[in-house]
Amino acid sequence: YAEIDNWVNKNGGCLVVTQGAGMFDEYNTPTDALDIVLGVKNRVLYRETVLKGHEFPFEATHNLKAASPAFTPLPPNLKLWLDKNKVGNMASVAASPLYSLDTGELMITQYRYGAGNAFCYNFLPGVQYLNAGYRIKDISTAKRNIALMDKWRDEYRLLAMLPIARLATQGINIGSWKLVDLNQKMVEAVVMESTTGIAIVLF
Numbered sequence: 023y024a025e026i027d028n029w030v031n032k033n034g035g036c037l038v039v040t041q042g043a044g045m046f047d048e049y050n051t052p053t054d055a056l057d058i059v060l061g062v063k064n065r066v067l068y069r070e071t072v073l074k075g076h077e078f079p080f081e082a083t084h085n086l087k088a089a090s091p092a093f094t095p096l097p098p099n100l101k102l103w104l105d106k107n108k109v110g111n112m113a114s115v116a117a118s119p120l121y122s123l124d125t126g127e128l129m130i131t132q133y134r135y136g137a138g139n140a141f142c143y144n145f146l147p148g149v150q151y152l153n154a155g156y157r158i159k160d161i162s163t164a165k166r167n168i169a170l171m172d173k174w175r176d177e178y179r180l181l182a183m184l185p186i187a188r189l190a191t192q193g194i195n196i197g198s199w200k201l202v203d204l205n206q207k208m209v210e211a212v213v214m215e216s217t218t219g220i221a222i223v224l225f
Contacts, residue, residue, distance in 0.1 A: 023047075023055035030059055031136030038185050040143045042067030060142045061117030061133030066110030086129060086181075089119035095187045097177050099124070103153045104145060112144045120188065132188060139189065147182040154178040 023044070029035040037059060044056040045067045057063055085099040102123075109127050117131035117140075133140045154175045180187065 023053070026056065027059050030138035030140055034137040036138055036185065036189070037140040038143075039141070040146050040148070041065070057115070059133070059135050060131070060140045061115050061135065062112055062128075062131055062142050063115050064111050064113050065142070065144070066112065085124040086121050087124050088121055093120060093188065093191060095184065096121070096180060100177055100181070102145065102150055109144060112142075117142065120184070130184060132185070139185075139194075141185040141188070147178075147184075151178045151182055 026037065026044075030037050039056065039060065042065070045052060045054070045065060047053050047055075054063075054065075057065070084102045084104045086096065086102055087099065088094045088096070104123075109123070109129075112128050114128060114131055117133035119128055119131055120141075121130040122128050127144070129144045131142045133142075154177075
């Protein structure tokens with residue numbers, strides 16, 4: 023965690039985390055070491071959310087709203103697939119709210135930490151992206167994986183790319199970002215391809 027802190031704070035790196043990321047160390051011990059980098063507190067992790075994303079409600083019912091009228095790249099009231107009981111009470115300590123639910127729960131933040139930036143999602147944008155692709159009422163479960171390949175929706179792709187859009191509005195040259203070297207081998211990666219792009223999901 024010290025290396026991540028230094029990479030953002032001193033080297034101008036950009037850190038983006040989703041719900042639960044970095045809340046356990048390599049020994050599976052809970053830690054809040056990243057909170058100072060993210061500028062938030064009270065993050066939550068529900069591991070079953072990751073493992074059972076396919077059990078989310080069929081309909082997207084929770085509206086995502088911009089915290090400021092100055093930054094609204096997403097469609098108004100973009101609906102999310104969420105289990106409301108698993109959102110938690112993430113709160114900002116120093117981070118700027120970007121998006122919240124219409125019921126008030128903080129969902130996306132940005133924190134200018136030293137020379138760099140840290141973005142925190144209080145949900146899993148990849149799950150939203152996945153659900154937007156395959157949740158089609160008229161086809162069987164067996165065919166949903168096929169439908170996924172050509173049913174992804176641009177607004178949910180943009181949801182996952184929100185930090186890039188945000189930094190662009192702040193005049194930050196994305197092409198100048200510093201790369202980070204991993205000191206451990208990748209555990210697992212999944213590549214999902216479609217006619218409009220490739221998504222790489224790291225675990």
